[in-house]
Amino acid sequence: MHPRSTVNKDALVQAVAEASGLSKADADNALKATVDAITATVAGGDKIVIPGLGTFEPRDRAAREGRNPQSGETIQIAATTVPGFKPATAFKNAVAGK
The missing domain is CATH 1.10.1220 (Arc Repressor Mutant)
Structure with missing residues (x-):
């Protein structure tokens, strides 16, 4: 490769x-x-669909527990909204060489 x-x-x-x-x-x-x-x-808060490429959308991420990597202490990670991308089938196939 x-x-x-x-x-x-x-x-x-x-x-x-x-x-x-x-x-x-x-x-x-x-x-x-x-x-x-x-x-x-x-x-x-809206999504965009581009045929042949994919969908850009906001995604809600729930609050969760995490760990401080330096101290090992448990911490609370707040809920947040993050950008997401879902590739279209044509895009996935092109990348896979199909």
């Missing part, structure tokens, strides 16, 4: 620019607007 590489934002912007015919600046603005819209929607 070969090591995986990480694609940074600049490389993603370049790929979007090339695939869409947008300038690099316009692709950067489009990516930023997309991320901002997803963030604001999920932070507002």
Whole structure:
């Protein structure tokens, strides 16, 4: 198995620019607007479904007991809402090489 590489934002912007015919600046603005819209929607309690990619949604995490790793002391971890992502079948299949 070969090591995986990480694609940074600049490389993603370049790929979007090339695939869409947008300038690099316009692709950067489009990516930023997309991320901002997803963030604001999920932070507002709604979910976003992007066919072929997946669903971004807020998920409630219940309060629970945990342990302080330094002291071993039991602590209470408060309930919180976290962002969640569920990949679409097409996305999962593409990653799996199917």
